[in-house]
Structure formats: structure tokens, C-alpha cells
Amino acid sequence: MRLEALARAAIADALRRLSFPSPSGEIPLERPEKAEYGDISSRVAFLLAKELKRPPQEIAGDLAAAFSHPAFSHVEAVGGFLNLTLRPEAIREVLRQILAEGERYGEWELGKRRPLQVEFVSSNPTGPLTVGHGRQAALGDALANLFSALGWEVTREYYLNDEGRQIELLAQSLWARYRQALGADVPVPEDGYHGDYLVAIGEELASEWGDRYPEWTPEAVEAFRGVAVKRMMGMIHEDLAAIGVSFDVWTREGDLHRRGLVREVFEALKDRGVVYEKDGAHWMKSTEFGLARDPVLIRSDGTPTYLMVDIAYHVDKYRRGFVRVVDVQGADHIEEQQQVKLALRILGYPEEFLHYCVHQFVTLKGREGIERMSTRAGRFLRLKDLIEELGRDVVRYFMVRRKPEAHLIFDMELAKKTSVENPVYYVQYAHTRIASIFREAEKAGEPVTRHALRVTDLSPLTDRDELALIKELDRFPDVVRRAAESYGPHLLCEYMEELAGMFHPYYNRVRILGQGGATPARLALLYALRAVLQKGLSLLGVTAPEVM
């Protein structure tokens, strides 16, 4: 049994013995920072104070007196808190269980193999991916990994918006570059795409097609749109390959139209009476439901807006059987999200179906001219280039290290020059050191396999750092769960940095090899630690190197 479960059972037992009521919900537990407060503490007495009409400290005192559980060596009531101290054997038992679970330690079965979708990146094919998309790629992929670990059947999906006005502008921008390559003085449209990346493609097309498209005719639109989207998708695939993210499903906006779904969902909204006509367009009555404004669903020219398609897309997701959908999106989509959620609510879809992981933007520090990135203005740093410069591990780790809803200041110079003090290296180095010990241990004929270590005598593990490490390892499954359910992979970074920060001093102080009976026991501890580091890093899409 895990330590928290142990403590809950013991406290519940004491409550029963005293005929005290149980608090509504779980018995609250904490891991106190100070050693003198024990291994686990509970403020359950505070919760019962009102109901029992007695001061918390009295209740805690009674609980301490009635407390009796073999896993705990002593109990103390301090200032209303109930502080529990575990017996070392109970802590070591946790290690044995971790070794029994092996590489699966940290996984859950909460998802029960139900289908869950993570939609992320979904960048329009109007340019390569920038470092901003990098945050989303790292975040989405980590969340997908985390939900897999919770036992969900996860689908990674990319929504491809390959139609509409932006694509038209892209095509026209490319055509302008093509004309320029042929010596014509054709400017890129002011609200078009000004990035360099279209210049080279324009030149290629000039030499391939010659003067075939002198005017911006419907034929030209068709030709350039096709080429532009194809080439942009090529770049996006390169960027995704660079960061190591791959998708299971690509959904194109055009598919939704062709299936008649957009029309059908619009009609459904109309049937619910939440659509009205004004100025030739169809609007949704969102203000009646408390939102800031009414959005257009169908333009006066009869074409559906992005929002309308987005609503239909989510209906489609539901029909495809997803029990839960997580959309990773930038903060500039918040209003859109409110509108989609409202529409789904009106249509009667369950509230818990759609979740958004909203993230703020990445600011690049140390690169002149691109502090405020804009694909359209051609002012950005390509994700692939960043990764080539810093390495995939550093980029991925940095991108998820901060909570999504906070701005991320990516200090280029720091990320580069601190390759020595970088937190990702700090964590990876802990793994590398353990790997190194295991190489030496094997040479020395010590037990190194899980099979051998799970039956080894753990009683030599009496050092305070050793017991503290085991207690920290015990937290891992909860961290995984919380990181997933709160859409905060940064919690995993924090945890692993803590773990590495406990291991390095221990390593420095305590020798593992050549210590007689203590050696196998310590190897057992390090085996579990290595497994957790591996698992944690892999959940973030970061490697766990054997050698650095």
C-alpha cells in the first residue's frame, strides 16, 4: 500500500475508534517540509472542529491517543495537526512494491482504455512552425503521454485549416514572389505573408513554370494555393520531425464541409432557436448566455465562419467516440473557446467532454527583432532552427517547464550558454550517474536486474537520505496524475528536479559499490530511482541518456 493510503486507513481507524464523524471527502494529508512534523501530517482535526464543537488541538490529541497502526512508529498532535512518523520498514516496503511494478510504476488505470483525444499544434499551413508552436507541440505531446499513463487510449490529432482567406493570401503572396523572381514589380499583399521562406519557393516556381501565370487569375489562384499548401505542409512536417512529435490523425477542414456536417450542425443550432439573421448573416445569440458578443456563424455570402466549422468539428469528435477531448490552444483563442463550449452546451453535449489547455505565448529573449513573433510579418524563429541550435531535449524541457497559463520567456543565450547548469541536464545527469553505477556494479558481479533486486534484503537502507528518496519516489504516481488532470506537465519537471536534487547530494556523500550487504540494497533503491527518472523524462519526450 502506498504511504498516503496507509495514513488514511490508520486515521480512519482512529476516527472509528473514537466514534468521530468522517470528514466529507478524503482525509486531507500533507507531506510536511520539516522533519520534526513527521513523514505525513493531517489537518483532519481542523475539519472536525466545527462539527464536534471542540478545538482542533483537543481532537488531534484524542486521535493521537486512539491511533494504533503497525506502519507508524509514533504520532503527535501539534497545534491541531496530526503528525505521523513511519517505521523505516514501512518505507522500505514501498520500495519493494515499486520494484515489483517495475517500469509500469507511475501508471494508472483511471482511463480504462477509453478514447481520449489531444488536439494540438493545428497550425495553419501558412508558414513553418515557430518557437511558439514549439511550446504547443511539447505541451500537447507531453499531455498525450500523461493521459496514456493514466490509462486512456490517446489519439494525437492535428486540425488542418487548408482553406479560407488566409490560404488565399498565402497563395497570392507566393505568386508575388514568383512574379518578383521573373523580374516583375509585384508587391506581396500588405496583409499577406512577408516571410523569406516564400522567396525561394517563388524562384523555384519561376524556373519551373516560366511565365505561365502573368496575372492573378482563378487558374493562378488554384495552382498557387495547391503548391503553397503542399510546400508549407512539407516545412511543418520537418519541424514536427525535429521536435519528435507525430500525429495519429490529420483532419482537414475541407473534409468536414464535404461530409455536410457543417450544414447539419448549423441547422441543429437553428432548431434550438439560438440563431438569428442580421445584415444577411447568421449570428449566434451568445450574449443571451452571458458571453461578451454574438459571433457570426454564416457570413452574408453564405460561407461558414471558422467558428461554425470549429463547432461542427467538435460534434464530429464526439461522434467519433471520444469520451474526452483536450485542445491545446494559445491564449488568443479564449473567446473562440467560450463560443464553442457554449454551442456544445446548447446542443446538449456533456459538459466534461471538451477541455482546453490554454497557454500563453513564448517570448524570445536575446534575439533582436523577433521578440514579438508574427508569421505573417515574417518575424519569427523557426522551431527547427531553434532545435538544431539547442537540441531537442533542451527545447522540449524548457517549453513545458513553466505552467501553460503563464508567459514563457525563453532566454536564448541562457539556454545555450548554461548547457552546464541547465535543469534538464541536471535531471538527465542523475540518470546517467545511476546508469554508470550499474555498469560498474555489473562488472563487480553485483545484482543489477529487477528480478534480482526485488528480492534483495532492504534492511541496510537506514540512511535518512535513502528513506527520504523512497518517500519521494512514492509520490511519483500522484505527480503523474496531477500533471495530467491539471494540464500541467511542469509539475513533472518540478518533481524530477526535486528528485535529482536529492540524489546528487546522496551520491556525493554515500558510496554505493563495495559496501557489502548495503550495496545490493542501495542498488535496489537506485534501480527504482532510475526507473522513475526514465519514465518521467519519457513522459516529457526527453531522453534519459546512459552516458553524458
Added chain:
RNA sequence: GCGCCCGUAGCUCAGUUGGACAGAGCAGCGGCUUCCUAAGCCGCAGGUCGGAGGUUCGAGUCCUCCCGGGCGUACCA
């Protein structure tokens, strides 16, 4: 104006469902290597948790207002 997010040490940020004297890394200063990788370890210094009220036995955490920053407020996506 309205909506959402952020404001914690010089810098970048953590901080469970409110809890026991506010944490980490970097930067700064001073130490540590006959031994499993020094990409490491030990120590010092550094903060009126943006401000003001309020709720509570207890507020960095919840509520209100204010200040500062970001994003949105399109028949763009």
C-alpha cells in the same frame, strides 16, 4: 470599456483541496576531487508574495477594488 491570463529574491520561476517560520535554479561571494562521470557537492547572502480592504482559528492561495503587463474584443483563422 468589456472578457480571460499573469504580477512571489537582482533574473527565470515553483508553491496540492486556504494551514505550521515563504522555496528552487541562475546570477554574486567562499569552500570541496587518491574512491561509482565535478554536467556534481557544501556554505553565505538575498523577498513588506504588485497595492488596499474583506472572509477565516489561519490567506502567496478565496472575495472586492485599484495599479502594472499580456492576449482577445473581425462577416481572419
